[in-house]
Amino acid sequence: MPQLHAAAAVLLLAAAEALSTTTTPRAITGAWPQAFPAKDLCSNCGLCKTDVGIASVTDSCAFIGDGMARAEGLEERVHGRSRAYDASNLDEAYFGVHDEILLARGNVGGAQWTGVATGIALAWLEAGEVDAVVVAGSSEDGFGSPEPVLCRTKEDVLRGRRVKPSLCPSLAILDQVRDDASIKRLLFCGVGCSVQALRGINKGDPVKALNLDELYVLGTHCVDNSPTPEAAKKFVSTLPGVGEERADDVLAYEFMADFRVHARLRGSDEEETVKPAYMTLPPSIGVPSIAPSCFSCFDYTNGLADVVVGYMGAPFDAKRDEMTTAPLMVTVRNERGRRMLDTAVASGRVEILQRGGVGGRELPSTGDRRSITVKTVQGDSMVKTLLEPDFVAGNQGAPPFVANILADVIARTLPTGLEFARYSIDYHYIRNQLFCDDRMGTRATRHVPSYARAICEPYAEDVEALKNPPPPEPSPLWYLVFGGRFQR
Template sequence: RRHPCRAVPASSSSTSPSARGMKPGTPRQLYPAKEHCSRCGLCDTKHIASVKEACAFLGEGMGRMGALEEVVHGRRRNESAENDEAMFGVTQDIFYATNTRPQAGVQWTGIVTEMALRALEEGVVEGVICTSAEENDRLAAKPILATTRDEVLSSGGVKPCYSPTLSVLEEVEARGLKRIMFIGVGCQVQALRSIESALGLEKLYVVGTNCTDNGDREGLDKFLKAASSSPETVVGYEFMQDYRVHLKHTKGSTIENDYEEVPYFCLPSNHLAHGVIGEPCRSCFDYTNGLADVVVGYMAVPWRRMEMTKHATYVTVRNDRGREMVDLVRDRLSRERVEDHRGIIGREGLVVQTVEADDLAYFGRGPDQGAPRFVGELIATLLEFLGPRGMEFARYSIEYHYIRNYLHTMRTFDGVKTKDASQHIPSYAKAIVEKYNKAGDVDKLLKVE
């Protein structure tokens, strides 16, 4: 594979992470991308020498997505507005799937965990770079190189905060492993793809997950305290397609059936507008993990009136390596066609309303309290029946996040990280902004102070 971002070979690096003081635990402000650093872990390795070309938040940052897609998938995504690739990325196949025999402790039905187990046990890879949890904190990320079944299983379940997963590359190199699976999110995968040619691997399989609105561990605490009546027992949560946040609690918690459901509209938006979602995640344009070989996520699956974690997830196969991973677990998958309902309330109006409400909260002009419970339930129920569902809900979520992040990027990057903030924004995200800016509505928001 030819890389446009020529990575400096590992052996020629003279800047060790320790020489720079870059190691897990170092405050983000000291990393090259400073407050925009998502702690992907690259700078905790000798590959920090390539940070200017590899970091998703320096120089052209995510503006490099198209060129990297060509290298990784052999072509760029089709960016025409009528084509779903413009939002979901390069796609060979897309479908809903459920793992019929989930392992214990997985987030949804454990398709990603199953791929990792099979790849390891069948000798396709020698190790899996994945994210386990800290011993005393089940939600805090601890990246590991898993080479046994138990180690893979220890990584089941989401850790909804930054993870310096690429830091594990040092161990891969030290142990001389050559066939590796990497499980991670978009900003990590972009950095990984940018230095892939310098790693000397024989095979690299990248299994991605969707990711948006991430942040640090403290931000996660702030969110859980606002959203849950028992934040200390939460093991996972998701913004589901019934317009409610579903929070799963430890077995035997004080919450009825160990599940809590809170309408989006009941969350205190002013309070959560700062200190929860990290700066990089407000400048991220890779929700769908465009450079992974295969991506497994929830976003495009309708609410099915069952426990959150029993839902199907949607699988996006981007290339032949991704297909290889799906084939490994084919006998465990129950597969369905994707659903796509436009709804009576079209997504475009919903996108505009969500962006405007978010922007008000960002400037402290939103409501201090969430809506009363009965009002929140009513709005959520109306939207559940009349709003977009399935793939259309995913398009709503992508468009809203990319416009919100466009505003943030233009406000905070200009003259700071790049000569021109718009360099950081991929063309597919700019096209979404242009669609909503025909009457200058996005520009108007940009002028608000």
């Protein structure tokens, strides 16, 4: 009889094992994006490339189910409270939960701007506050595939410098983090969609799932990322002054407040910068250069990070400033973010230029975004592609001479500082709301966060007019010929 019991136990164990191997979700290894749950809306955040992450995908992915709206429910857990805003004060609808918005400058060479992000990460690691840091590195210089780097040293962290201009599977490293007993305190650096997915793991308790004691998150703003390095390279090839022949020399580029793309290129001795006007770009390059996920993204300001670095709300003087000298905007969301920034300042890696208080209300800000936002949306070839089935975007940009004059004129009419940030957010959220309505149908109501709807609300009539333009006014010739005979 004891042998019988033993045999039954072995059988039971084998059955349990078989069951567990068939029910335990496993990392996806198939082709991107087809094999991923969010399909072509997948931002390749890397969560599904891990065993620990895939188990939470339905509760964490920013592009399935409640999608981007789900993050609002995590704010209280992460920051201790959710966003406070109403129609008369939209500061936190725009910039998320925060204690303060300020201007800062880093002193890390070879960074995207001045290295505030890398400076904070370095200082936090060097102060011994974390055992490891995750940054977005690259398989090679230039347009190599972005990939997560698990950093233990200063040299590792420096690999995160500069924006790798395409989707990075930053979370693909999470199994390694979970299985490494020496990592108990982690700093994760990433963009909004990956931060949302990370925070959502294990029903909002990633610390436990990853066997950590502490998790710190340093975010950057992020918008309009390219789906692949090839798409990003194709985009820069269309820039006058770059072209196909110099595309591989591009080290960094940004869409700037002077209505020009600033591209920094590897020169024979030192870096060179070209600044073609936006209008020199062929309109047809817009849609293929932006991943579908980024057309459905409403987390430009990275609402679930502890502290966030970006440039859109920092003043930029086109006559005096370069990316490598200009101020950056830092949003401190909570006490953890405050400690990280203070440590970077104390170590001398980051300098605070101006404190802006809640909403950045004490920072420079001029102009009124409203009418320029409407004009931008109305004239945007990507919006037209969405709204007008017969619209075909042109494949020729304006001649540089004309485009330069236009850029100078337009730049003078644009808002600056924090109002420029609101303008940029308004344009992107209106455009992306249109994209989601078109692509997701009724699921758009679940996906779009309520703060984004509050931002788009004041433009409701303008957007409706775009969707349903009034019939064209009859021309004077029409009246001459028909004399108003067909009027009702």
